[in-house]
Amino acid sequence: xxxxxxxxxxxxxxxxxxxxxxxxxxxxxxxxxxxxxxxxxxxxxxxxxxxxxxxxxxxxxxxxxxxxxxxxxxxxxxxxxxxxxxxxxxxxxxxxxxxxxxxxxxxxxxxxxxxxxxxxxxxxxxxxxxxxxxxxxxxxxxxxxxxxxxxxxxxxxxxxxxxxxxxxxxxxxxxxxxxxxxxxxxxxxxxxxxxxxxxxxxxxxxxxxxxxxxxxxxxxxxxxxxxxxxxxxxxxxxxxxxxxxxxxxxxxx
Amino acid sequence: xxxxxxxxxxxxxxxxxxxxxxxxxxxxxxxxxxxxxxxxxxxxxxxxxxxxxxxxxxxxxxxxxxxxxxxxxxxxxxxxxxxxxxxxxxxxxxxxxxxxxxxxxxxxxxxxxxxxxxxxxxxxxxxxxxxxxxxxxxxxxxxxxxxxxxxxxxxxxxxxxxxxxxxxxxxxxxxxxxxxxxxxxxxxxxxxxxxxxxxxxxxxxxxxxxxxxxxxxxxxxxxxxxxxxxxxxxxxxxxxxxxxxxxxxxxxx
Numbered sequence: 001x002x003x004x005x006x007x008x009x010x011x012x013x014x015x016x017x018x019x020x021x022x023x024x025x026x027x028x029x030x031x032x033x034x035x036x037x038x039x040x041x042x043x044x045x046x047x048x049x050x051x052x053x054x055x056x057x058x059x060x061x062x063x064x065x066x067x068x069x070x071x072x073x074x075x076x077x078x079x080x081x082x083x084x085x086x087x088x089x090x091x092x093x094x095x096x097x098x099x100x101x102x103x104x105x106x107x108x109x110x111x112x113x114x115x116x117x118x119x120x121x122x123x124x125x126x127x128x129x130x131x132x133x134x135x136x137x138x139x140x141x142x143x144x145x146x147x148x149x150x151x152x153x154x155x156x157x158x159x160x161x162x163x164x165x166x167x168x169x170x171x172x173x174x175x176x177x178x179x180x181x182x183x184x185x186x187x188x189x190x191x192x193x194x195x196x197x198x199x200x201x202x203x204x205x206x207x208x209x210x211x212x213x214x215x216x217x218x219x220x221x222x223x224x225x226x227x228x229x230x231x232x233x234x235x236x237x238x239x240x241x242x243x244x245x246x247x248x249x250x251x252x253x
Numbered sequence: 254x255x256x257x258x259x260x261x262x263x264x265x266x267x268x269x270x271x272x273x274x275x276x277x278x279x280x281x282x283x284x285x286x287x288x289x290x291x292x293x294x295x296x297x298x299x300x301x302x303x304x305x306x307x308x309x310x311x312x313x314x315x316x317x318x319x320x321x322x323x324x325x326x327x328x329x330x331x332x333x334x335x336x337x338x339x340x341x342x343x344x345x346x347x348x349x350x351x352x353x354x355x356x357x358x359x360x361x362x363x364x365x366x367x368x369x370x371x372x373x374x375x376x377x378x379x380x381x382x383x384x385x386x387x388x389x390x391x392x393x394x395x396x397x398x399x400x401x402x403x404x405x406x407x408x409x410x411x412x413x414x415x416x417x418x419x420x421x422x423x424x425x426x427x428x429x430x431x432x433x434x435x436x437x438x439x440x441x442x443x444x445x446x447x448x449x450x451x452x453x454x455x456x457x458x459x460x461x462x463x464x465x466x467x468x469x470x471x472x473x474x475x476x477x478x479x480x481x482x483x484x485x486x487x488x489x490x491x492x493x494x495x496x497x498x499x500x501x502x503x504x505x506x
Binding site: 008148182183187201 | 259260261263401404405406407410431432433435436439440443454455456457
C-alpha cells in the first residue's frame, strides 16, 4: 500500500486517482467544519467553489432544509447562515439539515480530486478513524492538503503527517512511503506534543488570529472528537451507512 | 527578506521571480556536477533540456573546447563524454572547457526559473557560500529544488533546508520564512548529523544505488568543498568575476 501526500495543491492527473483512496484535509477550517457539522447531525454537505454557485444550488432545495455556510477572506458571506468556524456548527443549527458550503481552499479541493476511488474528509477531529478506514480500504493512498491559496500549508501537512504516522503504526511493513510522506511524518513528529502551537505558527493560522478567530486554532487542533469518516461522492459529502468493504472486514464506525 | 522554497517543481509564475534571487538545487546530481565542474576549472556550462539540443548546441562550437555530459535513466548518454556523476568531473577532463549538460530534472529547472533576477547554482558542495551570497544580494529568495520527475525530492529539500538554516543564523530577524521554508528547515535539522543517510533514504537515492551509483550519494552529501557560487544568465552558467553588489558590500568569493 503506497502512501503519498501532495504537498502543494496543484491538480493531480485524474487518471492516477482512479484506483486510489484520497483524503482531503483543510484543518483551517473547511474539513474541520465538515466533520464537525456531520458529527452534529447534518444530513449532507454540498461543497461548491463559488458564492454564486452556493446561491444557485440553494434555489433547488426547500429553504427550510438548508444551511448556507462558508467564508471569503475568513469571514461569513453576506446572506449566509453560518461562517467557517467549526464552533458554529452545533446540533441546534445543523441537525437534519443539508449544508451548502463554500470556502477559499477546502471546498475547491474536492472537485480537483473528484476522480478518486473514494474521497474521504480528514481533519484532526477524526484522524484515528480515518487512518483505520484507509487501512480497511487497503488501496494506494493520496493525501491532499488543500493548501493556503495554492501554496504549501503547514497545518494541513502536519495533519497529513499524523495520518501517515497512524497508518504506519497500524499497517506495519506493508506501507510504502513516498519522500513527501516521509517529510510530512517528520513534520508531524516535530509538533505532535503541541499541535495548537503549529497552527499558531502557520501562515494561515496567523491570518485567522489577525482576523479575530484565535479560538478556532486551538479548537481545530483537537484530535479524535468523533468516529465518523464522511465521504465525497457525486458532488455530495455524506457519512456512509454501509461502507463497501471486502467480505470479512469490519468497520469501526 | 522573504525566504520561500518551492517543494514541488511546478513552474512558478515568471512575473513573481523578476525581483527575486532563485537558487536551483539538484543534489542528485545536476547541480552537484555543475558546482564540481566549475570548481575544477570548467569555463562555462550550457544546461539544455534534451539530448538532441545538446548535440545541436555542440555543433556551434569548436569540438576541442567542448565536453558533453549528462544522463538519461541515470546513465551516460551514447556519444557523450561524461555521465552525471560529479566524481567524473575532475580538472584533467574539464579545465578550460565548455560543458554542455543535459539531465532528467536539474538542467530543465534552470529554464523554468529563467526570469529570476539572479539564478544561483546550489548544492551541499557550496552551501555556506551560497547562503552568504543570498544575504549579500538581500532580495526575496525562492529556493527551487528541481525534484524527482516532477515530484517532491527529499534530498533537494533537505539541502534547501540547510540553506535556509544558514541564512537564518547569519541574517537574524530580517528573515521571514514561509510555511514551506519552515518545513524544509525542520527536515534539514532532522538529518543534519547524517546527510548521507538522508540521501540513502530518498527515492532518487535508492534508484541511484540500484543503478550502481552508490558512491555518488556519500560524495554529494559533502558540504563546503568550494567557495564558488555559479550563476545562470542568458542560458549559460558561469562563476561571476565581479558580482554586482551594492556599494560598501563585500564578496567572500
